[in-house]
Amino acid sequence: MSQEVKPTKVLNPATPWTNRPVPGIHVPDAQETLKSSFTEPTVECPECHALTTRTAMSFNAYVCPQCDEHLRMKARERLNWFFDQVDTELGQDFVAKDPLKFVDSKPYTQRMAEAQKKTGETEALVVLQGLLKGLPVTACAFEFDFMGGSMGTVVGDRFVQAAESAIAKKQPLVCFAASGGARMQEGMLSLMQMARTSAAIEKLKAAKLPYIVVLTHPVYGGVTASLAMLGDVHLAEPKAMIGFAGKRVIEQTVREKLDEPFQRAEYLLDHGVVDQIVHRHSLRDTVYRIISKLMNVN
Ligand SMILES: [Zn+2]
Numbered sequence: 001m002s003q004e005v006k007p008t009k010v011l012n013p014a015t016p017w018t019n020r021p022v023p024g025i026h027v028p029d030a031q032e033t034l035k036s037s038f039t040e041p042t043v044e045c046p047e048c049h050a051l052t053t054r055t056a057m058s059f060n061a062y063v064c065p066q067c068d069e070h071l072r073m074k075a076r077e078r079l080n081w082f083f084d085q086v087d088t089e090l091g092q093d094f095v096a097k098d099p100l101k102f103v104d105s106k107p108y109t110q111r112m113a114e115a116q117k118k119t120g121e122t123e124a125l126v127v128l129q130g131l132l133k134g135l136p137v138t139a140c141a142f143e144f145d146f147m148g149g150s151m152g153t154v155v156g157d158r159f160v161q162a163a164e165s166a167i168a169k170k171q172p173l174v175c176f177a178a179s180g181g182a183r184m185q186e187g188m189l190s191l192m193q194m195a196r197t198s199a200a201i202e203k204l205k206a207a208k209l210p211y212i213v214v215l216t217h218p219v220y221g222g223v224t225a226s227l228a229m230l231g232d233v234h235l236a237e238p239k240a241m242i243g244f245a246g247k248r249v250i251e252q253t254v255r256e257k258l259d260e261p262f263q264r265a266e267y268l269l270d271h272g273v274v275d276q277i278v279h280r281h282s283l284r285d286t287v288y289r290i291i292s293k294l295m296n297v298n
Helices: 030-037 054-059 075-082 108-119 153-168 184-206 247-254 265-270 280-294
Strands: 042-044 051-053 085-090 125-132 135-142 173-179 211-219 233-236
Touching: 042 054, 051 054, 075 125, 075 135, 075 173, 075 280, 085 153, 108 184, 125 153, 125 280, 135 153, 135 280, 153 173, 153 184, 184 211, 211 280, 233 265, 233 280
Parallel strands: 135 173, 173 211, 211 233
Antiparallel strands: 042 051, 085 125, 125 135
């Protein structure tokens, strides 16, 4: 008794036997292959425009595998990558208020709600405590996609709490800075955070605990003028833009054309603002080495 197999297609005798469909095995056609290659989201490198899948990028710590460009990392993703194990998150109870009832093109509360929806974060600073190669560390990272990583009262609150908790637990503090500066929607109150965070760092130094700053692209304004420039060691990622006022504002003020490497990490390294430029792949090792040296860990 032979079972009848239904042919899937009428075969053209001219088709070579290697290209003939095998019953029961689905061979995707060109359209389907194209469709399936787009199912995984890809990330485009802003430098060389190469497309890399998000998974591959994430495994490579968002460094372009083609040209070595350091793409921006989300704050939480960066801290999860930095730590081997995360124990606690700090500062989630602080909620931003709208003391000035500020409205520019849209109300501050609406802007805030949009930023929260876009990033999945409640504010522009994420603080986590955990282990870096077995060493207990407190680390915070700015979420640049949250209103340009701007420093408002809640960012100040969280940073101060991070410093105080680090002192209480005798842990070093690491800050991954990426910010456009103070948050103008909170006016004077956001500028006060510069003094508050500087005082918190001073307390950390009095307790003889290291404070390491990692400058990532970009760091500007009130954050540069306070917590990002008060570290014991300043590391920077390659090609990060670091400054106080932007290039255009300075050019308009001094009426001079400024060269391209101006405000880049490499330029700042040559001029003594930055201690070392570190490739993201060796950042964890470098931070660990510096901390263990400063804290006499064997
Ligand atoms: Zn690239």
